[in-house]
Amino acid sequence: METLYGYAGKLLRVDLSSGALTDEPIDPQTARKFVGGTGIGTKVLYDEVPPGVEWSDAENRLIIASGPLGGTSYHGSGTISVVSKGPLTNGSVATQANGFFGAFLRLSGYDGIILQGKARKWAYLYIHDEKAELRDASGLLGKDTVETREALKRELGHGDKQMSVVSIGPAGENLVKFAALVVDKGHVAAHNGAGAVMGSKKLKAIAVTRGKLRLPIKDRARVTAISDQLLENLIAAKDFRYTWGTLNAVCEHTLANDGFVPVKNYTTCIWDIERAELEKFSGWYVRSHFGQKPNACWACRHHHCHTITITEGPFKGYVGEEPEYECLAACGPVIGVTDVAAAIVLANLVDRLGMDVNEAGWVLGLAIELFDKKLLTMKETDGLQLTWGNYDAASKLLQNIAKREGFGDVLAEGAMRAAQRIGGEAPNMAIYSMKGATPKTHDHRNRWPKLLDTCVTQTATGEGYIMLKPADLGLAINPHEKHNNSGEDAVAWNAQCKGALHFEDCLGVCKWQSRADMVLLAEAVSAATGWDFSTAETMEVGKRIVHLLRVFNIRHGHTAEMDAPSPRYGSAPVDGPSQGKTIMDSWAELRSKYYEAMGWDSRTGKPLPETLRSAGLEYTIPELWGK
Ligand code: SF4
Structure with a gap:
């Protein structure tokens, strides 16, 4: 079989109902079209979770995946992306966490894990020596995420840097609708209750040891050089996140x-x-x-x-x-x-x-x-x-x-x-978007681009990208600018940068390192895979994911009316830089303009057939448009 450079080459499918664990090869066409992480997760979610499946049903999927840079010398490439149907919005979630898990998983021979079904008794998944097994987790119940990790280290006899753990705490066990997956120490895949989905499957944790696989990377030296270059750029830009997080x-x-x-x-x-x-x-x-x-x-x-x-x-x-x-x-x-x-x-x-x-x-x-x-x-x-x-x-x-x-x-x-x-x-x-999830902990009434982003998102959290260098994508505005209350800026920024974050979350890397430098990220993908991956292709992949998540959410009942803030979230502040101003005066018009800019129907927000065709998603058209 021809080597699929950049990939461990398979996904682990875990059926918690039957206890069956199967290896599934990654198809090269799917890899090129969806790359990894959020992309592969989105494809699996759309293909395998039809309308009528609720977040806590056995038929729901929880996909945890790295990407073609995961576990390489690229700095900060232990990241995972988590994709599912979540309980807060009853729609898709794509959320990520850093740490070691993604790297250890790939070095154990898997690019990702697809979880389905429900265990009869609480279980944990243990991946070691390129093998996987389900084990009894009854001794872990009630433990918080730090205690769970420590207990697994003791039980399995591995030290801090030899094993990585994804776990849920009491909140996930008790199906709190905003329960999260916690990775190693302090890394959290937080949004839309991904931890409640894991809890509904009665899976307490996944432990993976540091595998020994030599990943088939086409040009290792080039991957290292690009990562070094990104770090140098970060230091030269005096980005405070480099020094202080x-x-x-x-x-x-x-x-x-x-x-x-x-x-x-x-x-x-x-x-x-x-x-x-x-x-x-x-x-x-x-x-x-x-x-x-x-x-x-x-x-x-x-x-x-x-x-x-x-x-x-x-x-x-x-x-x-x-x-x-x-x-x-x-x-x-x-x-x-x-x-x-x-x-x-x-x-x-x-x-x-x-x-x-x-x-x-x-x-x-x-x-x-x-x-x-x-x-x-x-x-x-x-x-x-x-x-x-x-x-x-x-x-x-x-x-x-x-x-x-x-x-x-x-x-x-x-x-x-x-x-x-x-x-x-x-x-x-209360502060929330009408889809049912809350925003990040910002006051978006003083940053309208982020407010629109949070309300029109497909993932229950902001999809826009503050760190994009505007010039990379021809962006005219900086959404992070103080007191940005321009409706036009809000539409332009959202339409232009949607997809950048999703693409980066396909790769298995931390965003603080790459800062959405799409030119160097495209080169890094080419170096890892041997493909001729262009800068333009990064955004094509990212937009493809946004459109597919949109179709998924519409299929699961999302409407244009849900793309809106709650009364307090969209209110006029009583003081501060935007005192007395509210985006709600022009909300319907801005939302409509955003839909148009995305190639979606301006009234309903449904991706138009020509948009889906040009994104390579023609197979979704009959269900959405009935033709
Ligand atoms: S920048 Fe922080 S979160 Fe990202 S990989 Fe490094 S230590 Fe982890």
Whole structure:
């Protein structure tokens, strides 16, 4: 058989109902058309999950895949992409996590895993020495994601760098609708309840040892050289993420007063915090005052992920992972916590329980605002005094959510459904898109390109790409610019960059390293596979994925009306840089223009037959258009 360069060459299909494990070869045409990761996952999802299959049905699929750069010398190539039908939107999810899992999986002979069915008893999947087996997970039940990993290391006799673990925590076991998959230490495939899907299949964890396969890479030296070049570019650009990760953003944006950091569930855009306390929400403070140990992913040379030890105050001695921006914002300003150490401990708790920190922050923010406005009482909150900044109450409520206990059971449904259950003013106060998922922990009322992105997304989270160099794709605007409230910019940016992130998530690499440099990424794919892969092809693949996910979502009941923000999410801020302005004045027109720019029907958002044909997706036309 001819060598398929760039690929381990097979997918592992695991039927949890029957216990059957089968190897499936990767077809070269599919590889070229969908590349890997999110692309392959999207194809499997569309082909195998027809209308009528619900997120918790045995027939749903959970696909975990790397791509042609995974496990190579490319820096940060331990990444996985996770694709499924998720519970928050009842539509597709494509979410990714870094770490080691993708690299170890490929070096064990698999480009990805397709999970289907439901186990009768809780199980975990163990992949080692190019073999896979299902094992009893009853001893792991109730353990959080850190405990699960430690227990598996002990049980299987492997050290930190010899085995990688994807697991769910109590939240996934209890089908919390925003449960996540947690990888190694501090890497989370967070969106649209992928962890609840894994829980519904009664799969607690997947452990993979560091395989020994020599991957068939066409030009190894060129892959290394491109990765080195990307790193040099990053350093030359003085990108703060290289030095500090994303940690610095809470402090930087608040100091800039640009309205990006969400405060107290969007009740204000101004974080009223002492300057000395604010400066502690910075990479500089955390890294210079707290004990820190680098915890980089596979082959990564970024100064990004660290394990930290809190060295002062009531949390002195606590050891956890340094949070990303969203984690710190969700557990800080969104819920009124001004003590950085408390925010770090809460963020780590969310990861340990196995939940999406964005949705967790928004449901806590909603509950606290309702309590503050006396629309909830301690009787309804199980005795919790849900005041802004109350660490103890927030911590207890997060644990109740993960266990679905008391009021936690209501919030475990996610912001939209929880607000509907609470009733009254709650649906007008909660932050979500009408598809049913919450945005990232940003205040998009001051960044309209991101607001439109989050509402028209197919994956339950933003698909746009802030790090794209505008010149790469002929972009005229920078969506990250302060106070960007131009509707035209919002449409132009979204239509132009949709697909870039999906393409990158086909490759098995971390975005902080590649920063969507489509020219070098195309060259890296060519070097790994031996194909003549052009820069234009990167966006063709990315757009193909967006169109196919769109068709999948329409097939599962999504409508144009669901491409909209909740009343609070689309509201005019009461203060800050966009005070009094709302995108809702022109929402229907902007959405329509976006659909047109994507080659979709301007009213319904259905991809037009000619769009699907030119994307190589003609087989989807009869179901969508009936011809
Ligand atoms: S930049 Fe951070 S998340 Fe990405 S691979 Fe490196 S250490 Fe991991």
